[in-house]
Amino acid sequence: MLSDREVLSTLAMLKNEHLDVRTVTLGISLFDCASHDLQVFQQNVRDKIMRLAGELVEVCNEVGDRYGIPVVNKRIAVSPIAVAACSFSAEQMVAIAKTLDATARAIQIDFIGGFSALVEKGFTRGDHALIEAIPAALADTERVCASVNVASTRAGINMDAVYLMGKTIKRAAELSATADGIACAKLCVFANIPQDIPFMAGAYLGVGEPDAVINVGVSGPGVVKKAIDRARAKDPRLDLGRLSEIIKRTAFKVTRVGELIGRQVAQKLGVPFGVVDLSLAPTPNVGDSVGEIFQSLGLSSIGAPGSTALLALLNDAVKKGGSFASSYVGGLSGAFIPVSEDLNIAAAVSRGELSLEKLEAMTSVCSVGLDMIALPGDTTAETIAAIIADEMAIGVINKKTTAARLIPVPGKKAGERAYFGGLLGEAGIMKVAQNGVQSDFISLGGRIPAPVQSLIN
């Protein structure tokens, strides 16, 4: 027999606190689609995705209805195209992106990830072709997401790739200038990219993964915030240790929902279940914000001194609660702080209370990095590359994933607004200190060596 509290608190989480499954992402390997003939490759890709994912949306909706938990996004992550389509030219890579886009549209999913390359130690021919194709591929498609891993703790930082990504981001912004550079919102540059991320834009299916696999991204910043608010209203003397316990318990509940839904979808589709990604992923809706949690924990705003400490607490508590709830945890797993996708964080930027430098500091303890940050349109490729290099260094040295999703908004200046729409949201354009003075450093190129793994201070 269930207790009233169990039933009613679940309903409250669903109806008032935005509890949902943020994404069910079907990973599909494209390695067996390989061909020297572009048309054959495209046909193989289309056929395989349609065969495995044709019913993904229907099955997710059916399972969501059964448990009363909405599955907000259904997505596909494919093998890195730079590997699966290694022999093709940049132009042909763009054609492949269009095939992925059309297939995503046909099965009614909003994003397909995996237009990706892993170049932390160097480039193959396919890597070069893919990166060259990224601007056109993202500008000419709607649903394709790209990622490039340029650094790892074991390989160091490929600074040639970092510079190339600075230029690629600038070009992608130019090609989508009429939409505030939206192509860049679908492009992540990574250090230590996990192979099983369900969240976009970084989702791809790693080389060590099965032929097809379901990975789930949970959500729940609203649930965490409300749990903290309730606890503090009941007992205003709660300290951070007790509040951390409340976040852990909440993360446990949210993770269990994700795992239950993921396993059911996997079973119905006849593919293995992979991981739950424990990330707190905000959306640009009131009450679904990571930034609001900072205020619930006593700060005036995210970005104020104390923000890094609170984010560290939040991230760790989410991981502890989630890893007790599921034995298969992966992906990014932590708190996201994407500026334009979180109303509260975007507002802190607009009020001048959250700077690029503070965001960078916070990424040393959060799960991803400089995410969905609108920059002035005149930010140079070299300065963008230098910002990326800093972010990669944080990941490489701290043995964690970091990423940069930066959007230099063509024709706009710091303080103006960029509009991306839908889940990507909108944000004030952040000030970049010392723009355009990094050419000498960035053009040095080469690879920053992998760090020593002892002497950990």
Place this chain on the structure above:
Amino acid sequence: MKKVVISVLGYDRPGIVAAVSRILFEHQCNIEDVSQTILQTEFAGVFIAAMPDQNREEDLLASLQSELRELGLSVHLKPVTPPGEWTAPVSEPFVITTIGPDRLGLVAGMTEVMYRFGINIANLKALFRGGPNPLDNVMIYEVDVPVATDQAAFRAALAERARELGLDVSVQHRDIFEAIHRV
């Protein structure tokens, strides 16, 4: 041994279960199942007990009635129906929850739809306290939905009835509550 089911109803106070179980003990009855609840001021308890074949049910009932009357309790006793009269179809456990202001006919309206679809109610808790908090006016039905049920049609019928009654209804597989709240 034969089985009897005894229901006891009346104003709640300490000593009701003690009195019933003492009388059962004195009549050599072994209690197999008990469930009790308190609604507002009223106690309600159901006991299933095995009694020796040579004992008479009338004697037990007479003892219960005479001794429990002074506590203001009413008693009913009947033999337990052996299994087989109605066999439950293969079912799955769901939880139907409604939230919305009290009015006449809510339980009747919702349960009529459940009956129409052959859905058995395993547990029902309804709570109507009035006031502005929607969670003070809820019904929670734990039900067994036969696997053969047309889920879409059932959900649509339930949603339509809830709309007519001014209720917000949700239908969820029971596993979700177990997953969220229980380790």
